[in-house]
Amino acid sequence: MVTGRLANEVRLSSTKMGMFEWRYSNSFDGAERRVMPHVELAKRFKDLDVEVELGFTPEQTATEVQRCLNCDIQTVFDAPLCTECDACIDICPVDCLTITPDADEATLRQRLETPAVNTEQALFVSEALPLTERVMIKDENICLHCGLCAERCPTAAWDMQESEIIIHHVEDMVTGVAK
Numbered sequence: 001m002v003t004g005r006l007a008n009e010v011r012l013s014s015t016k017m018g019m020f021e022w023r024y025s026n027s028f029d030g031a032e033r034r035v036m037p038h039v040e041l042a043k044r045f046k047d048l049d050v051e052v053e054l055g056f057t058p059e060q061t062a063t064e065v066q067r068c069l070n071c072d073i074q075t076v077f078d079a080p081l082c083t084e085c086d087a088c089i090d091i092c093p094v095d096c097l098t099i100t101p102d103a104d105e106a107t108l109r110q111r112l113e114t115p116a117v118n119t120e121q122a123l124f125v126s127e128a129l130p131l132t133e134r135v136m137i138k139d140e141n142i143c144l145h146c147g148l149c150a151e152r153c154p155t156a157a158w159d160m161q162e163s164e165i166i167i168h169h170v171e172d173m174v175t176g177v178a179k
């Protein structure tokens with residue numbers, strides 16, 4: 001008997017393929033959305049079951065996907081690996097990282113080069129770092145998901161991981177197999 005729902009899950013998997021290679025494109029094209037070509041109106045009225053959208057060519061598709069902002073790619077931090085070399089902080093193009101002594105949240109928000117002013121967005125605060133017991137903090141609100149911190153990090157303390165939201169169906173509960 002089914003008495004409730006399985007909780008939703010978020011699964012993370014590393015996108016790392018090599019020293020400086022990810023299985024996602026970490027830049028983006030700021031171009032406007034391309035207009036999808038449609039079947040002409042006259043033909044659509046004549047053949048009511050015609051598929052209206054013609055689709056992009058492979059070349060148009062290849063350029064359109066570059067507009068993706070990689071919102072599903074998360075920066076994941078492994079504090080025990082961090083040697084506090086500051087390389088990730090130096091390279092971050094939006095200054096959303098810093099290493100600092102732990103403090104209350106309001107104080108930490110002000111310690112970033114670009115203060116984290118959007119209090120609706122949770123601030124990332126790591127566990128204590130092994131060398132000095134300071135913490136890595138990150139303003140998720142302005143992170144570009146560019147992956148430069150992970151590319152620069154010599155110890156792989158930062159990783160770029162793809163997130164997948166799993167909403168279970170009832171058959172997962174019956175079979176016990178989560179898809």
Ligand code: SF4
Nearest residue numbers: 092143144146147149
């Ligand atoms: S992914 Fe880019 S923007 Fe985000 S913390 Fe790393 S370097 Fe900064």
Ligand code: SF4
Nearest residue numbers: 082083085086088153
């Ligand atoms: S680059 Fe890596 S090791 Fe250096 S401070 Fe950043 S996370 Fe730590």
